[in-house]
Amino acid sequence: MYKYIIRRLLLMIPVLVGVSIIIFSLIHLAPGDPYSAMIDPNTPTEEIENMLQNIGYYDPLPVKYTKWASRALTGDLGYSIRYQEPVVDIITRRIGNTLLLSVLSLTLSVVIAVPLGVISATKQYSKFDYIATIFAFIGMSLPAFFFALLMIKFLAFDLKLFPISGMQTIGSGYTGIRLLWDVVHHMMLPVIVLSFLQMASFMRYSRSSVLEVIKQDYIRTARAKGLSEKLVVYRHALRNALIPVITLLSSSLGFILSGAILTETVFSWPGMGTLIYQSILNRDYPLVIASTMLLSICVLLANLLADILYAVADPRIKYN
Amino acid sequence: MQNMTLEIENLVTGFKTSDGAFNAVDGVDFKIEEGKVLGIVGESGCGKSITSLSIMGLVPKPNGFISSGKILFEGQDLLKLSEEEMQKIRGNRIAMIFQEPMTALNPVFKIGFQIAEILETHKNMKRSECKPISIELLKKVGLPRPEKVVEEYPHQLSGGMRQRVMIAMALSCNPKLLIADEPTTALDVTVQAQVLELMKDLKAEFQTSILFITHDLGVIAEMADNVLVMYAGKVMEETDCETLFDEPLHPYTNALLNSRPERIKPGEKPVCIPGMVPSPFDMPRGCAFAPRCARAMDICKEKKPALKAISSNHKVRCWQYYSEEEQCQNI
DSSP: OHHHHHHHHHHHHHHHHHHHHHHHHHHHHSSSOSSGGGSOTTSOHHHHHHHHHHTTTTSOHHHHHHHHHHHHHTTOOOBOTTTOSBHHHHHHHHHHHHHHHHHHHHHHHHHHHHHHHHHHHHTTTSHHHHHHHHHHHHHHHSOHHHHHHHHIIIIIIISOOSOSSSSSOTTOOOOHHHHHHHHHHHHHHHHHHHHHHHHHHHHHHHHHHHHHHHTSHHHHHHHHTTOOHHHIIIIIIHHHHHHHHHHHHHHHHTTTTTOOHHHHHHTTOOSHHHHHHHHHHTTOHHHHHHHHHHHHHHHHHHHHHHHHHHHHHOTTOOOO | OOOEEEEEEEEEEEEEETTEEEEEEEEEEEEEETTOEEEEEOOTTSSHHHHHHHHHTOOOTTTEEEEEEEEEETTEEGGGSOHHHHHHHBTTTEEEEOSOHHHHSOTTSOHHHHHHHHHHHHHOOOHHHHHHHHHHHHHHTTOSSHHHHTTSOGGGSOHHHHHHHHHHHHHTTOOSEEEEESTTTTSOHHHHHHHHHHHHHHHHHHTOEEEEEESOHHHHHHHOSEEEEEETTEEEEEEEHHHHHHSOOSHHHHHHHHTOGGGOOTTOOOOOOOSOOOOTTSOOSSOTTGGGOTTOOHHHHHSOOOOEEEETTEEEOOGGGSOHHHHHHHO
């Protein structure tokens, strides 16, 4: 098992190199540059050309890539053109905010949605099942930004239950417990939106998975043993039904660091999602590349975690 | 008069489907004496398995339902019991072995745990006390290296070993009634013989009654004291094992006996019963077997015969064994 994990980790290196080349090429293929907006439009063209020449803007792509890669290997991910700050500093400042949101909403949605899915499956075609299905349908088909706007309109604007956006009340100067409550209060709406949307797929997934498992022969055996219906469902069926749910969980885990771009943007949440969105708009090359690389590492690690979890959940799966 | 372990009276088990409802088991009566083996034979889809699931209270819900009848187990009507009361009987006083050993064990739990679960449920044992008993049970059903097997998962065992585990599980509480639904069908012949031998030994040791369901007449000859021949949800013939092979009465029983592979001589074509089991939605008006019966008469196509006692231990459902007068009265 350990050998397998190490081999998988080593295999990630060439994948990451490939990913970085693709990202690097793609972002440079996009039209526009990060500098035009920063320069006084009255500057003579030759001067601009000269400056761009000096900072290496006209270097061929392979040269640029090599320069970036050799620095990245030493841990230097460059300077953000827009924020005039090291990329690493910006990302470390933002990543906590995103983790707060994504970990909480993912945990909430799994903890709520999987049991709901199981109940829905065991009571197939009951009122509960229909209501849950309708909500799941809404959750699946509503776009995140639209649902977020609806929530802002009703819960924040009309009912004034939550603040509309941001992470803290600006200029409040809260500290200690009051600051904590302020952040929690700001967090609630985005967490509600994110978990509702994620719940939908977790619920449908666990429902169909349980329905599949409950037809199996070993469930009939479990009943024939005289086990209570609770044990049959939550011990014998659930353990098997969770195996496919791991796939969904790992794909969600892959995006835990990159944040929900749309939801964060709508709520002006100072996390990775808004950062990636803005850095792409600004053509902030170092920041885009660093954050997308982080996202790829996260996805690769999540896939590895999923494979390890498969082996833990299902004794038939063994890696050598 | 022997003690009756199981008495079934007029059992009717139906299914609702999108194409309409039908009765998979249509008025079945039988009795099993203590320590005796009753075999049920018949083609696929004739209601054998549904009969056994009805006894266990495991008819697939919500489409399956028992619409009438009595299932008396040691004098108690199982159909009147609540789900909780049934759970106390299942796996404890009535146990069941299924046809497919490959899929009947839960793939994610260790063998030891799957046996221990039954002991925990019915004998209120602690998990730690169960292990030696599980090993003992596995030893009894002839599994090699039982102390290793309890720590293994089902996928590490062969089909025959898994079926032995199923038998060990079924026997863990010394049941009064063991229902074996084609327990040897999925096994190869040598393992089949071992498993049958094992069940015989256990029957002798614990005075367990066995309801043995199969479509293999050879296995019936080996195991059963009494035999029930079923077709399209109904009992066609009921007698003791010897009589069934020596003087079969029903044309269906005869046809089954004639189609046994061991009766075919080299170079001859196998004898089969023409046609198919009728669809439950398209049951013939008369006897269900009439369309395939070589000896069918006019009355067979018009009216269903009742089960008629020919002697004290031989009943048959066929118009041939009614006198002309009786036939006329019925038309």
